[in-house]
Amino acid sequence: MRDIFRQSKMWHTPSKLKDNYEVVIIGGGSHGLATAYYLTKHHGIKDICILEKNYIGAGASGRNTTILRSNYKTPEGARFYDASVKLYENLSKDLQFNLMFSQKGHLTLGHTDRAMFVMHERAEVNRLVGIDTSVVDADEVQRMVPAMQVTDDAEYPIMGALYHPPGGIIRHDAVVWGYARGADRGGAEIHPNSEVTAIHKDGDRVTGVTVNGNQRVNGGTVLSATAGWSSILSEMAGFELPITTHILQAFVTEPVKPLLDKVIVSSQMHVYVSQTDRGEFLIGSEIEPWTTYRMNGTLNFLQESTRHALELFPQLERARMLRSWAGLCDLSPDYSPILGKTELEGFLVSTGWGTYGFKAAPIVGVTLAELIATGKTPELIKPFEVERFYTDELVSELGAAAVSH
Secondary structure (H helix, E strand, O other): OHHHHOOOOOOOOOOOOOOEEEEEEEOOOHHHHHHHHHHHHHHOOOOEEEEOOOOOOOOHHHOOOOEEOOOOOOHHHHHHHHHHHHHHHOHHHHHOOOOOOEOOOEEEEEOOHHHHHHHHHHHHHHHHOOOOOEEEEHHHHHHHOOOOOOOOOOOOOOOEEEEEOOOEEOOHHHHHHHHHHHHHHHOOEEEOOOOEEEEEEEOOEEEEEEEOOOEEEEEEEEEEOOHHHHHHHHHHHOOOOOOEEEEEEEEEEOOOOOOOOOEEEEOOOOEEEEEOOOOOEEEEOOOOOOOOOOOOOOHHHHHHHHHHHHHHOHHHOOOOEEEEEEEEEEEOOOOOOEEEEOOOEOEEEEEOEOOOHHHHHHHHHHHHHHHHHHOOOOHHHHHHOOOHHHHOOOOOOOOOOOOOO
């Protein structure tokens, strides 16, 4: 009778690693798992191992703030993230797993004339590449979000906003689980508690890795999809990536009645706010300016984020904080990702995301799977190759988030 209530596992954990794989993926987060999933689905490549030093989704994929959008400020970035949002729209059906994607709309608040000018500029860039983004005035903001304080005498008066209807929120852990199950069913192997401690080369080609300090695993292609740990992996491989690692913090309140059906962002107040399907208010801010690999929160973040959130939603004054957390962000000089080939043959990277990585998971998986299978870089990600830092062809998304989300 006990078997009636026993749930089958979503994915298998093989008892041991093989010595050789066609593809070795370092990092069991959304990017690594998505790449494995699309390799099996689109290209029939099944001889894949995914190495995660902790549990699946323990890193950036499990510590982000679940916001999806595509209203970026460069044509290259806007096209790229728009392709990802479109994949997200059908991902629940594709994975046969409810990801709870709610396209509730995204509002970036403008508090100054300069901010409103920049919003008009971004809206025009988005319009030219076919993305639904527009500028709305303060009255329309108040109509969309009746619970938010929109008054002229506020410390940061709201003059208008950049409105992006396709934006929304999704269950980040469900995305990880769905891709893990899909990759597993396609034939890929998922190995948690398997830390890469060395990378092996033969000349200028990466040939494999050492796992947990004692097992050599060879791979035809090795992909590093480790977010904030990317610089450590590249150092193991013997080259340097232009990456710095910072922490991003967030917290949620106890559940309250439904008040907010939009994602709210304010760059001047350095805060963003959304309400989850469980009723919790999720509140976050900028990445911290110092570099670190320690995922420790700070009291200053909680104080400042709470103060600014209450300026927008004073009715939350008595709400209790339920939990807070921090995660690592890998930041490139132009705030755009570094995707694809490196100076070492057979070694690919997905890094430099800052706070944008989770938004791009599906399109990263699709494009990197194509690159691995064909050896050719897809046009959509060519602007994000590492060579741009040597040719001065940067794709600057600095300021595209208004605040880190």
